[in-house]
Amino acid sequence: MKSVASAPGKVILFGEHFVVYGISALLCSIDKRIIVTSQTTDEKMIKIESDIDHIEMSNNSLSIMNESTPKTMKPFLYIIKKTLERFKKDVGIEVKIESEIPPGIGLGSSSACCVAAAASITALFEKLSREEILKLAIEAERTIFENTSGADCSVCTFGGLMEYDIKNGFKKINSKADFVLVITNSKQTHQTSELVEKVRKFREKNDLSRLGLLMSENQAYLERIGVSTGTLDVFIKEAKKTAYGAKITGAGGGGCIIALTDKSNLNQTLANLRNCGECFTAKIDYRGLL
Numbered sequence: 001m002k003s004v005a006s007a008p009g010k011v012i013l014f015g016e017h018f019v020v021y022g023i024s025a026l027l028c029s030i031d032k033r034i035i036v037t038s039q040t041t042d043e044k045m046i047k048i049e050s051d052i053d054h055i056e057m058s059n060n061s062l063s064i065m066n067e068s069t070p071k072t073m074k075p076f077l078y079i080i081k082k083t084l085e086r087f088k089k090d091v092g093i094e095v096k097i098e099s100e101i102p103p104g105i106g107l108g109s110s111s112a113c114c115v116a117a118a119a120s121i122t123a124l125f126e127k128l129s130r131e132e133i134l135k136l137a138i139e140a141e142r143t144i145f146e147n148t149s150g151a152d153c154s155v156c157t158f159g160g161l162m163e164y165d166i167k168n169g170f171k172k173i174n175s176k177a178d179f180v181l182v183i184t185n186s187k188q189t190h191q192t193s194e195l196v197e198k199v200r201k202f203r204e205k206n207d208l209s210r211l212g213l214l215m216s217e218n219q220a221y222l223e224r225i226g227v228s229t230g231t232l233d234v235f236i237k238e239a240k241k242t243a244y245g246a247k248i249t250g251a252g253g254g255g256c257i258i259a260l261t262d263k264s265n266l267n268q269t270l271a272n273l274r275n276c277g278e279c280f281t282a283k284i285d286y287r288g289l290l
């Protein structure tokens with residue numbers, strides 16, 4: 001018995017990293033695919049072969065996935081193990097992965113592998129729904145990247161343009177948007193899990209200068225969409241001389257700006273801004289409704 005399935009890679013148009021923390025992302029699949037061919041054998045051996053790795057083991061060693069199991073092989077081994085258990089089969093499986101998507105460069109190659117492998121391997125015994133394949137693919141991806149948002153696997157399974165957030169899952173966008181993406185590859189590969197960990201640490205570190213920079217970048221967008229005013233622009237310019245960053249708060253068109261400081265630059269920022277307008281300081285309230 002032989003079974004072939006393929007899944008597309010993806011790009012994230014908006015919202016990478018933020019999607020891990022519950023913000024929605026906009027993403028679409030691309031016309032580059034991973035093709036997975038599987039077949040059952042009587043040998044009771046598991047053989048997996050891709051352009052970057054290969055593995056061969058007896059089917060009763062599947063439960064011994066450990067540190068020495070090559071990382072790239074873990075999702076496939078997971079899918080094979082789950083499938084043999086689900087369908088109560090004691091056979092060998094050979095899997096071949098062919099790819100049009102370079103790994104580790106943000107084009108969803110590992111998610112497309114998980115989705116295509118889940119579809120191809122389970123179809124050796126029964127054709128499952130796309131929803132079931134997505135569930136298995138996300139579980140498989142978690143063997144190499146525990147905190148995946150599931151966005152990539154969702155778009156690799158259902159294709160097209162979609163909005164995704166962890167709580168509500170995906171919502172297809174029924175647009176036949178006629179654009180072409182020019183994708184340029186730096187050839188610097190990344191480990192998604194390591195970068196997501198870096199972002200987590202960044203969130204925890206409360207890095208004021210970076211936060212200030214982001215606030216100022218946000219302000220530039222607010223100026224571009226026309227909600228700043230001449231007066232606010234003067235405040236911002238003055239604030240940025242000493243604060244970590246500054247931006248409008250709220251709808252703009254007047255109102256206030258906020259400038260990010262700590263004890264190293266608070267007094268100077270306050271003195272400068274007092275020459276421009278009325279100002280006061282505020283700290284975070286952690287008590288909420290009393």
Ligand code: PMV
Nearest residue numbers: 016017106107108148149192
């Ligand atoms: O670089 P990729 O193709 O693995 O995409 C990762 C996208 C993240 O938002 C950083 C993580 C996630 O699970 O959504």
